[in-house]
Amino acid sequence: MDLLTDFIGELRKAGISVSLTESLDAHNALVAQGISDREYFRESLATTLVKNSSHRVAFDTAFDVYFGLRSVDGMNDEQNEGSKGVEGARGVKSQGKGKGGGGGGEGVDPEELAEMLFNSLLTNDNLMMRNVAGLAVTLYAGMEPGRPVGGTYYLYRTLRNLGLESLQIRLKEKLKDNDETPFNDRLANDEAKVRLEKFKNVIEEEIRRRLIEDRGTVAMARTLRKPLPEDIDVMHASREEMVLLKLAIRPLARKLASRLAEKRRHKKKGTLDFRKTIRESLALGGVPAEPRFKKPRQAKPDIVVLADISGSVASFARFTLQLVHALAGQFSKVRSFVFIDGIDEVTEYFEKASDVTEALYKINTEAKVMWLDGHSDYGHAFMEFYNRWPGAVNSRTSLLILGDARNNYHASQDWVLEALKKKAKHVFWLNPEPTSYWSSGDSIIDEYAKHVDGVFEVRTLRQLETFVSRLD
Amino acid sequence: MNEMEFSFTSIEDVSVKLESVSYLSSSQISTAVFLSEQLKKPVLIEGPAGTGKTELAKSVALATGRRLIRLQCYEGLDEAKALYEWDYRKQLLRIQMEKVGNEMSWKELEENIFGEEFLLTRPLLEAIRSREPVVLLIDEVDRVEIETEALLLEILSDYQVSVPELGTIQAMNIPLVFLTSNNTRELSEALKRRCLFLHIDYPDIDRERKIVEKRVPGIKDELIDQIVRLVRSIRELDLKKRPSVSETLDWARTLLILGIEIVDKDSAVDTLPILLKYQSDIDKASKELLKEL
Numbered sequence: 001m002d003l004l005t006d007f008i009g010e011l012r013k014a015g016i017s018v019s020l021t022e023s024l025d026a027h028n029a030l031v032a033q034g035i036s037d038r039e040y041f042r043e044s045l046a047t048t049l050v051k052n053s054s055h056r057v058a059f060d061t062a063f064d065v066y067f068g069l070r071s072v073d074g075m076n077d078e079q080n081e082g083s084k085g086v087e088g089a090r091g092v093k094s095q096g097k098g099k100g101g102g103g104g105g106e107g108v109d110p111e112e113l114a115e116m117l118f119n120s121l122l123t124n125d126n127l128m129m130r131n132v133a134g135l136a137v138t139l140y141a142g143m144e145p146g147r148p149v150g151g152t153y154y155l156y157r158t159l160r161n162l163g164l165e166s167l168q169i170r171l172k173e174k175l176k177d178n179d180e181t182p183f184n185d186r187l188a189n190d191e192a193k194v195r196l197e198k199f200k201n202v203i204e205e206e207i208r209r210r211l212i213e214d215r216g217t218v219a220m221a222r223t224l225r226k227p228l229p230e231d232i233d234v235m236h237a238s239r240e241e242m243v244l245l246k247l248a249i250r251p252l253a254r255k256l257a258s259r260l261a262e263k264r265r266h267k268k269k270g271t272l273d274f275r276k277t278i279r280e281s282l283a284l285g286g287v288p289a290e291p292r293f294k295k296p297r298q299a300k301p302d303i304v305v306l307a308d309i310s311g312s313v314a315s316f317a318r319f320t321l322q323l324v325h326a327l328a329g330q331f332s333k334v335r336s337f338v339f340i341d342g343i344d345e346v347t348e349y350f351e352k353a354s355d356v357t358e359a360l361y362k363i364n365t366e367a368k369v370m371w372l373d374g375h376s377d378y379g380h381a382f383m384e385f386y387n388r389w390p391g392a393v394n395s396r397t398s399l400l401i402l403g404d405a406r407n408n409y410h411a412s413q414d415w416v417l418e419a420l421k422k423k424a425k426h427v428f429w430l431n432p433e434p435t436s437y438w439s440s441g442d443s444i445i446d447e448y449a450k451h452v453d454g455v456f457e458v459r460t461l462r463q464l465e466t467f468v469s470r471l472d
Numbered sequence: 473m474n475e476m477e478f479s480f481t482s483i484e485d486v487s488v489k490l491e492s493v494s495y496l497s498s499s500q501i502s503t504a505v506f507l508s509e510q511l512k513k514p515v516l517i518e519g520p521a522g523t524g525k526t527e528l529a530k531s532v533a534l535a536t537g538r539r540l541i542r543l544q545c546y547e548g549l550d551e552a553k554a555l556y557e558w559d560y561r562k563q564l565l566r567i568q569m570e571k572v573g574n575e576m577s578w579k580e581l582e583e584n585i586f587g588e589e590f591l592l593t594r595p596l597l598e599a600i601r602s603r604e605p606v607v608l609l610i611d612e613v614d615r616v617e618i619e620t621e622a623l624l625l626e627i628l629s630d631y632q633v634s635v636p637e638l639g640t641i642q643a644m645n646i647p648l649v650f651l652t653s654n655n656t657r658e659l660s661e662a663l664k665r666r667c668l669f670l671h672i673d674y675p676d677i678d679r680e681r682k683i684v685e686k687r688v689p690g691i692k693d694e695l696i697d698q699i700v701r702l703v704r705s706i707r708e709l710d711l712k713k714r715p716s717v718s719e720t721l722d723w724a725r726t727l728l729i730l731g732i733e734i735v736d737k738d739s740a741v742d743t744l745p746i747l748l749k750y751q752s753d754i755d756k757a758s759k760e761l762l763k764e765l
Contacts, residue, residue, distance in 0.1 A: 017661075019665050021665055021666075022665060025511060025513065025668070028510075028511050029507050029510070029511060032506075032507060032510035032511065033483065033503070033506070033507065033510070037483075039499050040483050040499060040503050043499055043500045043503035043504070044503055044507060046500070046669075047500075047503060047504045047507060047515075047668045047669055047670055048507070048511075048668060048669075050669060051516070051664040051665075051667075051669040052664075052669075053518060053519075053671040053673075056671065183702065183705075183740070183761040186705055186760070186761055187698075187701045187702065187705055190701070190704065190705045190708065191701065194677075194704075251655060254655075254656055255655070255656055255657050255658065258656040258657055259657055283561070284560075284561060284564050285564070285568065287564060289560060289564070
């Protein structure tokens with residue numbers, strides 16, 4: 001059970017909070033269920049330890065590292081055809097040498113391997129796929145013990161050599177089987193995609209397993225640890241992380257919308273509804289046992305967003321705009337403006353476009369945000385905003401400014417902000433840079449901070465969520 | 473603890489019993505259900521709409537022969553609606569009767585009007601007081617306010633309810649408790665800690681195939697195969713609302729009733745509105761899947 005304790009420690013390091021009760025539950029679950037079946041073992045731990053579905057990926061990674069199929073040896077011999085035989089061989093060899101990469105595999109040449117892979121994909125045979133993956137990694141990844149590169153490097157090398165794109169097309173044609181019903185093409189393609197995706201996972205697992213044997217569990221867990229979706233730094237997110245963020249934004253918007261609505265409803269109790277109270281009391285012989293109140297009516301806030309969309313902070317601006325517009329129903333009015341050194345209104349792109357991607361695309365291509373040289377100039381953008389849309393900000397407006405305040409040494413024109421602050425209900429500044437970078441280099445956030453109601457560091461979805469839920 | 477008390481003997485047993493009432497389980501679902509009984513912990517079920525969250529609780533009740541007690545949550549749900557309430561109308565009548573008739577001491581009266589006779593049990597108290605074992609379903613728990621959530625904590629962790637006038641009422645039988653959530657807000661840590669967590673996502677293609685097979689009797693294998701693959705491809709698209717399992721089933725039934733053996737272009741266009749509920753989604757799906765259109 002020490003391993004379980006270590007495993008829980010790893011989950012905590014990955015950012016999943018596991019309480020004492022929960023680790024006890026996990027322990028009890030194993031007592032009740034046993035650990036003989038790996039699949040049930042995994043689910044037992046997941047159901048007791050992971051209470052948020054977006055943390056499941058992190059859990060699975062850690063689980064594979066700690067409770068991976070260590071008994072599967074490299075499958076480096078000639079047993080690649082007979083699936084049944086392999087199963088037996090695995091158990092026997094479990095104690096065997098664990099050096100990945102070394103040993104056999106030379107016996108298979110690339111064409112043979114490609115053919116085997118194709119067949120395993122066609123029959124959707126998991127075991128055979130795993131065999132092929134083992135061979136492919138041996139043949140292509142060129143893994144060297146102790147070499148300090150991450151698993152992605154080996155994964156990339158293996159996949160590149162396998163030529164999966166052409167394989168997918170071939171697989172699709174074969175699956176289609178000359179059946180030309182209209183959507184069969186698409187269906188076959190999707191099926192091929194799913195199977196290849198599965199194969200990629202098998203390869204990844206295989207590489208990970210060999211790396212663990214080389215470097216040990218703890219070191220591997222550390223390399224593989226990734227931030228949870230809500231903790232990803234939006235400004236420096238990788239491609240895969242961007243996908244995760246995109247997935248996260250819609251549920252987040254939904255969550256915030258209901259929270260804002262609820263907050264508004266419960267803020268104040270309405271005045272006593274005399275009529276209703278008396279009417280109810282008649283049923284009780286005139287005793288007004290339960291006072292009734294009128295429903296309070298409360299004005300929804302106006303939101304105006306000014307977003308810097310120059311390269312350095314573009315991704316952050318995009319996320320925030322997307323979130324604010326997804327929440328449009330919760331505000332009486334949302335207007336968005338984007339700027340670099342010039343400024344343009346983009347509200348209608350969001351209103352007209354059928355989905356967000358389209359709106360964002362239009363913003364990138366159509367909005368006129370360049371004035372002189374296309375380097376951020378906050379001062380000029382603010383001034384232009386102030387002059388061109390004097391009515392945009394009024395006493396019910398919450399003005400949100402998004403940007404890193406890196407002004408390229410232009411004039412700050414901070415008097416504009418002061419004037420806007422006088423007109424608006426609130427002015428908030430969201431800065432996607434870590435606090436420690438503020439006012440370093442050409443960042444003049446401190447200068448602007450004097451003229452707004454608050455500056456917030458917003459680098460992750462979690463921080464964005466916290467901020468938006470406090471808006472009113 | 474006597475082994476015989478348990479409704480399920482193993483995880484496989486959960487799957488088998490659920491299947492016997494036409495609920496196709498997955499290893500994830502069965503594990504959670506099994507451990508819920510073993511560890512005496514409620515299961516918090518999350519996931520997209522229409523993937524069988526509520527259905528699971530109903531099926532467990534059916535499979536184990538327990539009575540299902542359901543508490544539908546909504547905003548503004550309070551103690552009086554969830555736990556118990558004193559029937560104050562009846563109490564008032566009782567007091568007014570007293571005024572007319574002979575005098576009674578306050579103490580006597582108090583004992584009188586705070587007796588079981590005047591107690592209106594609501595779902596939670598009912599589940600606790602039930603003599604036979606029950607399944608308690610707390611549906612859409614994310615709809616109640618965070619303060620109301622606290623009300624559930626006592627019952628979820630200790631299976632008891634405190635009524636100030638009567639004392640603490642302990643559960644006679646530990647109920648199997650399921651909470652469902654559509655994740656419109658983050659539930660409190662305290663609640664999550666007390667529960668096992670189960671995320672039910674859209675089923676993979678094999679499970680969905682089995683579900684259709686089980687739930688739509690008389691449907692041909694080729695048609696099922698086509699249906700589930702189409703649904704999977706449609707779910708891959710970026711839609712406002714992706715088709716749920718129940719919509720897949722509706723679609724399968726419709727095709728069966730219409731006597732369609734294999735979905736072609738026309739029948740797909742005619743019946744897509746069953747699967748998709750927004751015009752823009754329907755347009756997108758037909759554009760993507762039927763390129764010739």
